[in-house]
Amino acid sequence: MTTKVSVAYGTTNGSTAQIAEAVAEVLCKEGLTAEALPAGSVDRVESYDAVVVGGGLYAGRWHKDARRFLRRHRRELAGRPLWLFSSGPLDPSAGERDIPPVAGLKRAMIRLDANGHVTFGGCLEEGAKGWVARMIIKNGKAGDYRDFARIEDWSRAVAHELVTTA
Template structure:
């Protein structure tokens, strides 16, 4: 495949957006045309040959923009498709494979998603939302994203995409 790749994401405070942008950068570095866009801003997926969808996890659910994107774009199952989640505010995502939450699992089964991976999340001072502020007050915030793991996953996706 030599076409274009969409990396769509749902995020509240920007952490998942940064993961999506890192994935798109690696795909570009590997010779693909890729762009990261907020899931809510994508009107059509017709011009993309492959799609990666990422969503922040909140209380056991994917970000609403990622969920809506997957429901709205039924043609996702007609092209290569990967999912990622971000969210654990600890090192667990780097230590073991964290399976997708149930709603994501159902979408994966329905659409034939090739793979799902969970990356650690980030919650820093200035984050929006009452729950986020409570988490930060309790000292549970921090940045648990593993950039080398994110880049390695994106490199593997690029290999799969270019081999197809």
Template structure:
């Protein structure tokens, strides 16, 4: 592997960005060169050996930038290792059980032969953008439900797969 790993993300309030940054940090610590980038800023994925793509969940849909990323790069993504993640549940459920991908992400997984999808808890705190987000926080339903131990473990599994492919 020579081109490294792109960890792209679609986020509104930064929670998914922090997850992507953590994944990239762990990959780098494990000897895999990785960069976290906003999905909307990525012009080409052909220079990367693998891609991890994450999107925040909003009303049962992946973040718009993550959906557009998949459409824009679908041909090039089909030819390289791809992992997907979602962030969103505003409760501890994602840390305790596997939450399947939303239908649009499930279709993309099948179409692009993604290696894996995982859902992480979300984070919605004071100062969130959007009327609905502010109402959720105001009604006491917000909070930070990301489990960074779970995120780091997942990133290590990705690194192990990539190292095994490199050596194998």
């Protein structure tokens, strides 16, 4: 039986969606069935054997769609393997050290008994939505700090854990 994985994400400008799509692609290459979907569009998680949820970080908070996803599906998530990821630092720090989840996400991880969390670098480029994003870009602090090799390694580790515990 193939393990079916939902990779739900909350994003404002699309970079977290690209990370989620990369995660789903690696899971599929590792023999699982996975699909990346916006967190707000996932109505039910009962048909999935495992769930990965990602959210962009904005002003020290996880993306609202990702937070709402965890609240909306908390009962179903509590009985499934669950991994979480954040994206956001606009500097190389996510690749240099482990960045723990923000406080609200850490509480959710404990409540839901999540298998793990990782923070990946973020991406903010010209044309981004939001006043704060535009100010960051204007001040020259934008850029793409996502490390897709690291994202792939983490995704393979998630796949390995799912395959070996299935």
